[in-house]
Amino acid sequence: MKAMFYDAFGRTPTIETLPDPEPGEGGVVIEVGATGICRSDWHGWMGHDPDIGLPHVPGHELAGRIVAIGRDVRRFAIGDRVTVPFVSGCGRCGTCHSGNQQICPSQFQPGFTHWGSFAQYVALDFADTNLVALPDSVDDATAASLGCRFATSFRAVVDQARLKPGEWIAVHGCGGVGLSAIMIAAALGAHPIAIDLADDKLAFARECGAVATVNAADVPSVVEAVREITGGGAHVSIDALGHPTTCFNSIQNLRRRGRHVQIGLMVGDEATPRIPMAQVIGHELEIYGSHGMQAWRYDAMLAMLESGRIAPGALIGRRIALAEGIDALTGMGTSDAVGLSVITDLG
Incomplete structure (x- = not known):
């Protein structure tokens, strides 16, 4: 797969060909349809997040289609269009059982604790607990823009x-x-x-x-x-x-x-x-x-979106290719751009 990749904090990322990911027993692999570029990605690239290990693929706001599935996944199937909160709970601990997966002590964060979505494919753990099914009326770019900034x-x-x-x-x-x-x-x-x-x-x-x-x-x-x-x-x-x-x-x-x-x-x-x-x-x-939002709360947000009360897609300023995402990421510390940048061309 093609992916944005860096092996040192603060060093300009490159576009590399990397091995396609495999799903864990309770996880899935998503073919990324769109992925947003967020200031949190910039913080990670700068080395401000202790959870990031090198080398790394960033990206945590995403939407796409399931192309591979682990043997323990029950609620989703290959072909489903989904998004995921950028903070995903393990589903097993007391915090998750209280409904607060967004502060799970064993949380999974694509683009931070694991390789992320600035790539053609991304592996996501704890799928049954965290994936959110997308209605046909919500396109990938709009869904990706929900993942961190809007949901938080x-x-x-x-x-x-x-x-x-x-x-x-x-x-x-x-x-x-x-x-x-x-x-x-x-x-x-x-x-x-x-x-x-x-x-x-x-x-x-x-x-x-x-x-x-x-x-x-x-x-x-x-x-x-x-x-x-x-x-x-x-x-x-x-x-x-x-x-x-x-x-x-x-x-x-x-x-x-x-x-x-x-x-x-x-x-x-x-x-x-x-x-x-x-x-x-x-x-x-x-x-x-406020640290993300639980997957089970997405229904309320999606209901407002489908009713027309909110229009998160209107916040998208640029739809760009993966290679263009390098400048968008590295320039975020000083950028005065209006609106969000979303990578919609991962090829």
Whole structure:
């Protein structure tokens, strides 16, 4: 198979011909129809993820068709179109039995703990627990865009933040995660505020449902700008970027008893950001993380998609070939591109 491959962190990947994968006893092999390029892939390539061993094939947002199946798989068959959460549970531990496969201590992550989907084929373990059957109405590119950014945002907004119609939600960072959160929040009848440094991203955020925007470079205080727009602070706020400043602002711009959800990753020297703890205590704020979404929750997200309430495919900015994915991946640390890049040509 053709695959994007690197054998050193930070070194430009190459397109190589590698052996086709084989399914484990409880796993499958997917012929990849589309795979999204995510900032998490960039973090992995940079060496920020301790789970990645070298050499490596990245890629964790995927959709495709089953072409090989392990002997213990019962719920799926060759030919089925499927996607998978980027965090997959083992299905056997107490955490999985509680329904929280997204934080399974023995989790399988394509593109991180195992070789991923920037390839013609990818092997996935724990298939019966984690695969999600795709309706014919959802194409591979749209399904791939759900796998990390959109699903993580869905869980963050719907399950973690418990966002209600009429509430204000501030979204710090208008990349794929932030735009997904804005679209989902608007579909729920809430009032999203988009915060970013780029006017083109803020304009796109309005197309996705933001009712107000804040360019952080143009205001003396992002926190005061949000408080003014909302009449006292957001009910919910999300750091969709992952930076000490956006994390701090996201917590500080909340109204009393507000809810902050941290989606954006913070690594290295930024892994332990400053938090306005006196405000957390005095205003009884709630702080949550959001790490993927369980396969069994995809039904709710797909139902909203099929009803037309959300349109994640509208967030796709570019559909590219596997070789073009090299520049898209390595440039992600400095890219100001609007929308998502999805590899749809794996040949």
